[in-house]
Amino acid sequence: MTGTETGAIDEESANQRPSRTAFFSKPMDTQIHSYQVNHLKQLESEAIFILRETAAQFERPALLFSGGKDSIVMAHLARKAFHPARLPFPLLHVDTGHNFPETLEYRDRFVADLRAQLIVARVQDSIDRGTAREEKGPNASRNAIQTVTLLEAIEENRFDACLGGGRRDEEKARAKERFFSHRDDFGQWDPKNQRPELWNIFNGRKHHGEHFRVFPLSNWTEMDVWQYIKAEDIPLPNLYFSHERDVFKRAGAWLAVTEFVTVGAEETVDHRRVRFRTIGDATCTGAVESTAATLDEIIQEVATARQTERGTRADDKRSETAMEDRKKEGYF
Amino acid sequence: MPNDLIFPDSPPSAQSTAGYLDMDLLRFTTAGSVDDGKSTLIGRLLYDSKNTFEDQMEAVERSSKQRGDENVNLALLTDGLRAEREQGITIDVAYRYFATPKRKFIIADTPGHIQYTRNMVTGASTANLAIILVDARLGVIEQTCRHAFIADLLRIRHVVLAVNKMDLVDHDQEAFDRIVEEFRRFASRLDNLVDITAIPISALHGDNVVTKSDKMPWYHGPDLLYHLETVYIGSDHNHVDARFPVQWVIRPHSDEYHDYRGYAGRVAGGVFKPGDEIVVQPSGFSSRIRSVDTFEGPAEEAFAPLSVTITLEDEIDISRGDMIVKPNNQPQKSQEIDAMICWFSEKSRLASRGKYILRHTTKEVKAMVQEVRYKVNINTLHKIEDDLEFGLNDIGRISLRTSAPLLYDSYRRNRITGSFILVDTHTNETVAAGMIV
Structure with a gap:
């Protein structure tokens, strides 16, 4: 075995980080032979394996694409997994209608670049059909009723597997998720009765009407995602980088002033330098005050963060088990 | 605090x-x-x-x-x-x-x-x-x-x-x-x-x-x-026995890649390089590696646990579940396997002569339990030979017969090509994990 003498080389290349070529050619270019693979490469390889397994085991998979960084990374990995062919499945965007304009703009450019098929499922359509009911009040959000639209889209398109960008480090209920997560014919998750997953063998067998959620990024952390975005030079919506905007404080998080939220009488609007750590529905995705304007600064910020990234998500704060409850219903 | x-x-x-x-x-x-x-x-x-x-x-x-x-x-x-x-x-x-x-x-x-x-x-x-x-x-x-x-x-x-x-x-x-x-x-x-x-x-x-x-x-x-x-974990993967279970065949059908046929998968062992002589199992056809492809371009080699795409010099019929290996180092190929298993199901017990779906690397076959050899008392390491009924958490040794040959190594030699799961044909649940002896 020749893998022992790599320490010096690893240190050296660490100092001249990061360039795309250095990241990828590392095992091939080094003079001393090394079979060591860094953590990002291992995570990438695992995710690509899962994506290919999904294409192979299911008849009609789809990739859930929100325009957030995790789904962007997942779509990027899917492109790598099937290169030089196109993605063997469409992207599915569940659109609450409460988007930051930057997200939609990014989505359309990204999809065109990927030459992928995009299916948009609109929450508004579910509301018009009467299958979903809009929440009332100042805290009204379409976050919860997205599930209705998602399940309708799954049924309408007969999708049998939906790839999601969920990560186990995000939230405590997600820590229990499988890579291949089984859903019954009502789209529900039964966390107490999950299939054990061993080695890299994944059991996607199902009965008619059931489907799977598949999470290729299960083992990634927020830091891994940012490092990978940097190493791969993946363009992101500019919402992720520090910018100035009108915000107001609600439930401990800065919410952006948009046409979709009502600022209460006791709430005051502030103009601040902020960025978003996650991007979801504009009504419940909080910003953080930040001056991080580059990937390096963001990585530095993530390294020193004292709050989890979902700490800015009002949807998770509704109760201790908000995520678990929504997941059981069929949420992402 | x-x-x-x-x-x-x-x-x-x-x-x-x-x-x-x-x-x-x-x-x-x-x-x-x-x-x-x-x-x-x-x-x-x-x-x-x-x-x-x-x-x-x-x-x-x-x-x-x-x-x-x-x-x-x-x-x-x-x-x-x-x-x-x-x-x-x-x-x-x-x-x-x-x-x-x-x-x-x-x-x-x-x-x-x-x-x-x-x-x-x-x-x-x-x-x-x-x-x-x-x-x-x-x-x-x-x-x-x-x-x-x-x-x-x-x-x-x-x-x-x-x-x-x-x-x-x-x-x-x-x-x-x-x-x-x-x-x-x-x-x-x-x-x-x-x-x-x-x-x-x-x-x-x-x-x-x-x-x-x-x-x-x-x-x-x-x-x-x-x-x-x-702690040094560099040698935890097998870099000796070349094993490439084919996961997915990439055929772009585009003008630019008209005749492209790539075999996508994750290396399960050994090293693959362009020019290497290979054999595809179970068909036994041989060829040479034309390229090891990644999104970034051709690579000089691939080893576990990397996910890559391999193209060959010759057009051979290869599909998911096949394995690309080297002629001078081939996996075992058999329909009779002996394995240690751990039973996972609360609802059912291992049935002697029972039929299950067996998943091994990227292959799926049917398997029938031939014999339950023994169970292990995992606290004392003693073999139990008088009570052979497998319930939840039981560990022991069984032999299986499969509907098609498996290409495998012993689990001790390779964790990926030596492991499998058993799936219940009715409930689709994963009922056992197996390690080939």
Whole structure:
């Protein structure tokens, strides 16, 4: 075995980080032979394996694409997994209608670049059909009723597997998720009765009407995602980088002033330098005050963060088990 | 802040990002019985290495208060489900993540109650290292032996014997030595447990967890985190026997790649290079590797665990489930296999002559149980030959006949080509994990 003498080389290349070529050619270019693979490469390889397994085991998979960084990374990995062919499945965007304009703009450019098929499922359509009911009040959000639209889209398109960008480090209920997560014919998750997953063998067998959620990024952390975005030079919506905007404080998080939220009488609007750590529905995705304007600064910020990234998500704060409850219903 | 956990007022200073891109990855599992302080140890590792967040700690403090716990209960950090928090138990394997500037770590935290064996087997299947916790006051108990047996069965290369609660035995060297000696005596009966590192710790007070303790000057080894950061795992993959299970065939049908036919998969062993002579099994056709492709362009080689796409010089009919190997080093090929299995199902028992779906690498076949040879009493390592009925958590040896030949290596030689699962044909549930003998 020749893998022992790599320490010096690893240190050296660490100092001249990061360039795309250095990241990828590392095992091939080094003079001393090394079979060591860094953590990002291992995570990438695992995710690509899962994506290919999904294409192979299911008849009609789809990739859930929100325009957030995790789904962007997942779509990027899917492109790598099937290169030089196109993605063997469409992207599915569940659109609450409460988007930051930057997200939609990014989505359309990204999809065109990927030459992928995009299916948009609109929450508004579910509301018009009467299958979903809009929440009332100042805290009204379409976050919860997205599930209705998602399940309708799954049924309408007969999708049998939906790839999601969920990560186990995000939230405590997600820590229990499988890579291949089984859903019954009502789209529900039964966390107490999950299939054990061993080695890299994944059991996607199902009965008619059931489907799977598949999470290729299960083992990634927020830091891994940012490092990978940097190493791969993946363009992101500019919402992720520090910018100035009108915000107001609600439930401990800065919410952006948009046409979709009502600022209460006791709430005051502030103009601040902020960025978003996650991007979801504009009504419940909080910003953080930040001056991080580059990937390096963001990585530095993530390294020193004292709050989890979902700490800015009002949807998770509704109760201790908000995520678990929504997941059981069929949420992402 | 917890009363019984002696945490510093503020966590250690932020990690620097330098070198972050070049970390490697260590997966480990933790094994201990209910009161061995497993959750405290994980909490300590996460907290002292600055991997817990304020909102997480606040949520844990809130829940502890609600449950009426006297102290902040760090187990809540790893318990995710409503039922778990309500009942104060852990239902399922939970995965935890933390990083130091040297390594990224994935912890498979497995609960210590009834489904223990099933969960530990699951967590162990992807682990490089197992931490086996013992209580310094109790020493090696039946459960310790069970944990060691599973670590050995699943071929975890590196084992840490963490002798916890050293503060309760006055940090006594003799107590530690006695336990280590006892454990080594037991481990000598197991084939694969060779790399054992014993560390005296106190998870509660943080002694020898992330920093060396001055309370045990007689101990000259590493603290736990240092060991986790530095243990050599470079040879954990098989880089000798070339094995490439084909996962997916890439055919772009585009003008630019009109005749392109690539075999996508994840290398399960050995090294593949352009120009290499290969054989495709089970067909037996041979060819040469034209290219090892990635999105970034052609690569000079591929080895485990990389996901790549291989193209060949000749047009051969290859599909998912086939395996690309080298002519002078071929896997075994048979419809009769002997394996150690662990039974996972609560609802059903292993049926003699029963038929199951068997998944092995990227292949799926039908399999029939030919014979149940024996079960193992995993506390004593004795063979049980008079009661051969397999229920939840039972481990033993069986022989199977498959509907098509499997291309395999012994599990001991290759974890990927030597492992399989059995799936119930009616419920589609994964009912057993198998390791080919």
